Amino acid sequence: MWMCVFTLCTAIITAEGDDVTFDLILRNFWNTRMRYSPEFSTYQGEYKYNDVTQSMNLSVIEKKRDEVDLFMSMIALVDKDALSKAKQLEYVIFKDTLTTYLEGYKWATYSLSPLNFLEGIHLFSPVEKAESNTRGDFENYIVRMFNMPKLVDEVISRMNEAIRLNLTYHKVSVATVPAQIGEMLVDVTESNFYIPFNESLKKSVIPEKDRQSLRERGREGIAVVLASYRRLKEYMENTYLQHTRPQPAVKSLRNGASYYRACLKWHSSLDVSPEYVHELGLQEVRRIYGNMQKILNRLSFKGSLKAFLDSIGNDSRFIIDDAEEIVEVYKELVNNRIKPLLPKYFNNIPNVEMTVEKSPFDGTGGSYALASDVNPGRFLINLFRPRENPTFDYMSLSLHESYPGHHMQHSYSMTADLPKYRRFPEYSFYEVPFFLQYFSAYVEGWGLYSEYLGEEMGLYEDDYELMGRYSAEMLRACRLVVDTGIHYLDWTKERAMEYMHNYTAFGPGFIEIEINRYITWPGQACAYKMGEIKIRQLRKKSEKELGSHFDIKKFHSVILENGPMSLKILETVVDNWIRETQISANSGTTSQRNSGAQLPIILALFSLLTYCICTV
Numbered sequence: 001m002w003m004c005v006f007t008l009c010t011a012i013i014t015a016e017g018d019d020v021t022f023d024l025i026l027r028n029f030w031n032t033r034m035r036y037s038p039e040f041s042t043y044q045g046e047y048k049y050n051d052v053t054q055s056m057n058l059s060v061i062e063k064k065r066d067e068v069d070l071f072m073s074m075i076a077l078v079d080k081d082a083l084s085k086a087k088q089l090e091y092v093i094f095k096d097t098l099t100t101y102l103e104g105y106k107w108a109t110y111s112l113s114p115l116n117f118l119e120g121i122h123l124f125s126p127v128e129k130a131e132s133n134t135r136g137d138f139e140n141y142i143v144r145m146f147n148m149p150k151l152v153d154e155v156i157s158r159m160n161e162a163i164r165l166n167l168t169y170h171k172v173s174v175a176t177v178p179a180q181i182g183e184m185l186v187d188v189t190e191s192n193f194y195i196p197f198n199e200s201l202k203k204s205v206i207p208e209k210d211r212q213s214l215r216e217r218g219r220e221g222i223a224v225v226l227a228s229y230r231r232l233k234e235y236m237e238n239t240y241l242q243h244t245r246p247q248p249a250v251k252s253l254r255n256g257a258s259y260y261r262a263c264l265k266w267h268s269s270l271d272v273s274p275e276y277v278h279e280l281g282l283q284e285v286r287r288i289y290g291n292m293q294k295i296l297n298r299l300s301f302k303g304s305l306k307a308f309l310d311s312i313g314n315d316s317r318f319i320i321d322d323a324e325e326i327v328e329v330y331k332e333l334v335n336n337r338i339k340p341l342l343p344k345y346f347n348n349i350p351n352v353e354m355t356v357e358k359s360p361f362d363g364t365g366g367s368y369a370l371a372s373d374v375n376p377g378r379f380l381i382n383l384f385r386p387r388e389n390p391t392f393d394y395m396s397l398s399l400h401e402s403y404p405g406h407h408m409q410h411s412y413s414m415t416a417d418l419p420k421y422r423r424f425p426e427y428s429f430y431e432v433p434f435f436l437q438y439f440s441a442y443v444e445g446w447g448l449y450s451e452y453l454g455e456e457m458g459l460y461e462d463d464y465e466l467m468g469r470y471s472a473e474m475l476r477a478c479r480l481v482v483d484t485g486i487h488y489l490d491w492t493k494e495r496a497m498e499y500m501h502n503y504t505a506f507g508p509g510f511i512e513i514e515i516n517r518y519i520t521w522p523g524q525a526c527a528y529k530m531g532e533i534k535i536r537q538l539r540k541k542s543e544k545e546l547g548s549h550f551d552i553k554k555f556h557s558v559i560l561e562n563g564p565m566s567l568k569i570l571e572t573v574v575d576n577w578i579r580e581t582q583i584s585a586n587s588g589t590t591s592q593r594n595s596g597a598q599l600p601i602i603l604a605l606f607s608l609l610t611y612c613i614c615t616v
């Protein structure tokens with residue numbers, strides 16, 4: 001009797017002990033990441049590294065790999081089978097994350113150019129100030145300004161290495177960078193870096209005499225920052241741009257075909273080949289085209305699809321000129337049309353605030369800035385050109401960015417008991433595949449699945465809104481064809497543009513920017529459709545295998561409450577859930593867990609926004 005009790009206690013303590021150890025490793029992992037990403041840390045509201053600037057020194061590449069190696073050896077000491085079920089899944093995801101990173105290391109030299117027209121220290125400033133306004137916050141901000149020359153040295157030295165290795169961007173990726181930097185080169189007190197000295201300083205409790213000194217040193221610091229940017233601009237113009245690769249395809253680089261395969265696998269988080277993705281894209285384009293054609297038939301439109309899209313794109317019935325009014329229409333749509341229907345499809349919807357706003361920066365049609373413990377989520381609509389936002393596009397964009405898309409998905413992972421690296425992903429595109437996964441296929445796949453789900457929920461009110469949905473889906477399907485076409489199948493940029501022109505309503509300006517994006521971030525644009533297709537496949541499989549026991553809310557819980565992960569792992573999670581549901585159905589119990597799988601229910605400006613943005 002004593003023995004039994006004793007053994008039982010030991011078993012429990014050990015199990016808990018392993019969980020505790022594993023949690024410690026995960027926490028340690030997050031802290032290590034924050035140390036290497038001090039600006040991200042500040043953005044997250046962790047203020048340990050507020051006076052530190054990230055290092056871009058080449059030596060950091062090796063150091064980061066060594067750190068990850070170390071975490072690999074730490075988890076090797078954890079007995080996975082002794083962990084609780086929830087932690088076992090966490091273990092699998094963590095190991096996959098580390099493994100993927102280490103596999104990407106061999107491509108580290110392919111990512112030595114940290115600036116392109118979509119990202120870099122000229123768009124997302126490394127001179128970040130904490131949200132709070134203590135004297136120390138201003139002092140730290142100034143320290144970061146004086147770190148700028150060193151950072152720019154490091155960035156330039158990376159790019160020189162890229163040139164030396166003959167592994168540079170194509171011109172389209174960097175041609176506009178000098179002009180982008182140029183926009184920042186204004187007078188010190190007109191600079192965005194000066195804004196906190198104008199506004200936050202006034203709101204602070206810092207005495208006036210100290211404010212004066214802070215302002216003076218701030219101005220000196222900004223002058224240093226601007227001089228550094230000027231130097232970077234000259235470097236881009238006079239050196240880097242003279243050495244860009246001649247072909248858009250990364251396949252033209254040495255071992256480029258393998259590099260592209262690695263990028264595609266990283267972004268899709270699936271073991272797929274470029275040929276497969278291309279073929280899948282062609283199929284999807286045909287299928288969606290068929291759906292669009294049906295709409296034309298219903299509306300008795302006699303012309304081509306192209307003519308139809310052009311005509312509705314310019315039809316005053318669908319155009320609102322006033323940006324403020326558009327924001328109101330979006331709010332109404334989200335709150336009164338979408339949200340009331342959600343409880344029919346989802347359990348335990350977390351209550352995390354989200355605002356609907358005009359986007360402060362130009363770019364894609366909409367984006368979502370992640371909610372954090374201190375900030376609400378923000379659904380940002382690009383209203384720089386209100387006429388380019390016909391009302392029939394509002395529904396699909398809202399479903400993607402807000403509910404049940406990015407904001408709702410993020411709310412689930414934010415409120416679940418997940419390790420921080422999965423709750424608050426850090427983004428970087430140029431470093432892929434040598435970068436820690438941020439699970440875009442899961443996140444963007446969910447966004448696109450949400451657009452699909454809207455159809456099932458009856459949210460597209462008429463054929464025009466449905467056409468808006470199909471156009472948005474068509475863009476993502478075309479990306480599979482064009483991304484693989486350009487990087488792997490010897491397509492010219494002209495052919496890619498013509499293809500997009502044939503199947504979407506976008507003008508040549510938009511299409512060219514899209515294609516330049518694919519050229520810059522090989523494989524990235526495929527994440528959306530690959531993720532959606534996988535989620536829909538998993539759903540179909542669950543419905544088929546579970547028959548009358550299939551419950552849509554529970555299926556969604558399995559996906560959402562377990563948080564972001566690679567699609568390979570998601571598939572095993574859903575498979576396990578199917579099996580468990582079958583077992584409990586057969587044994588007649590009804591008390592099954594709603595997020596099943598291997599794990600029990602998991603409880604239910606241009607400044608650094610890149611860390612938290614999901615675009616379309």
Ligand SMILES: *[C@@H]1O[C@H](CO)[C@@H](O)[C@H](O)[C@H]1NC(C)=O
Pocket residue numbers: 057058059153154157
């Ligand atoms: C990078 O770090 C090494 C020492 O690890 C140093 O010698 C070198 O000057 C640094 N490079 C730059 C560009 O700062």
Ligand SMILES: *[C@@H]1O[C@H](CO)[C@@H](O)[C@H](O)[C@H]1NC(C)=O
Pocket residue numbers: 189190191192194195198
């Ligand atoms: C800061 O305030 C000064 C004085 O009011 C003004 O001239 C300047 O434009 C402001 N700068 C910024 C970046 O807002």
Ligand SMILES: *[C@@H]1O[C@H](CO)[C@@H](O)[C@H](O)[C@H]1NC(C)=O
Pocket residue numbers: 166245246247252253254
């Ligand atoms: C550099 O790479 C390009 C392909 O991007 C190739 O055409 C060229 O021959 C390479 N140059 C050297 C010196 O290897």
Ligand SMILES: *[C@@H]1O[C@H](CO)[C@@H](O)[C@H](O)[C@H]1NC(C)=O
Pocket residue numbers: 310313314
């Ligand atoms: C839309 O209408 C405007 C003026 O009414 C015209 O300038 C523009 O070319 C039209 N765009 C398309 C795509 O037809």
Ligand SMILES: *[C@@H]1O[C@H](CO)[C@@H](O)[C@H](O)[C@H]1NC(C)=O
Pocket residue numbers: 495496498499502
């Ligand atoms: C675009 O459509 C035209 C007309 O149907 C066709 O001839 C052409 O091959 C298409 N282009 C591409 C890249 O598929």
